[in-house]
Amino acid sequence: MTTQRYHHGNLREALAEAAVQAVREHGPDGLAVRDLARRVGVSHNAAYRHFADRDALVDVVAEHALAGLVVAMQRRLAGVTETEPVARARRRLIEIGVGYVDYAVAEPGLFRLLFTAYPEAPEPDGKAGDPYGLLNAALDDLVDVGYLSPAVRPGAEIGCWSAVHGFSVLCTEGPLRSMPDDERQAALTAMLSSIDLAYGVS
Structure with missing residues (x-):
């Protein structure tokens, strides 16, 4: 060592x-x-x-992991180039999901500690932001631009988070962990597209 x-x-x-x-x-x-x-x-x-003790170490590593997750999500958001409001809001929700999975795959140990070994979610850094807050803001934007019906907005963040987190766990600890990168990206794109289409106002 x-x-x-x-x-x-x-x-x-x-x-x-x-x-x-x-x-x-x-x-x-x-x-x-x-x-x-x-x-x-x-x-x-x-x-x-x-x-x-070990719990004190868990705290400091979880804070680091949380900040890293936020950076990964914000990096994807910064790359959104669409200017039309509906297209931009839809793309931002997708990129938040991509950033979440990117971090999980790149940092499986830190991701696992943050979400399975830490008994309570660490307090988000006011400067770095909050992953859950980023997701909620993206969904609110979809309502504001008329793509997501206000009637189905309550609780939508749970559905989105569950899908993306579940996919991340499958890729880091489950049967998808050996999937080639291109196949994983294709599967993630398909899943996020299905979420996007499910929320569209008919």
């Missing part, structure tokens, strides 16, 4: 970075204060002064 150097006064940051890397490599089970102390080359007593 490679140890990481840290500058005096930066031990907490070094331990946090090591915790994120450990989860990337081994999933949530890779978190242990003593192991992280070895990674950064300090005694476990020094590490415990910054993180009293």
Whole structure:
């Protein structure tokens, strides 16, 4: 196991970075204060002064994972080029789903910790945003442009989130984890298109 150097006064940051890397490599089970102390080359007593227990490590890694998920979703939103209001609102909802799955596939350990190993959702960073808030805003936009009926808007976020999260889990822990990238993207596109069409006003 490679140890990481840290500058005096930066031990907490070094331990946090090591915790994120450990989860990337081994999933949530890779978190242990003593192991992280070895990674950064300090005694476990020094590490415990910054993180009293594993739960404290889970908190800091979950916050990192949440911020990363938001960045992935916002990156996809920033790439939307449609200018016609309905087309733009529809594309934004699709890209939010793509960003969510992109993050899950790229960071399966962090994704798993955030949604299965953390007992309560971490508080969203006010600057980074909130994935659930991004989804709700996109659905509200669909109502505003006349594509989504106000009558079916309540609870629509649960249906969207369930579909995209379920697809992400299938791709990271389930039978779709060995699916080639192009096939996964095609399946995701088909699923998101079906959600889009289902919400269209007839």
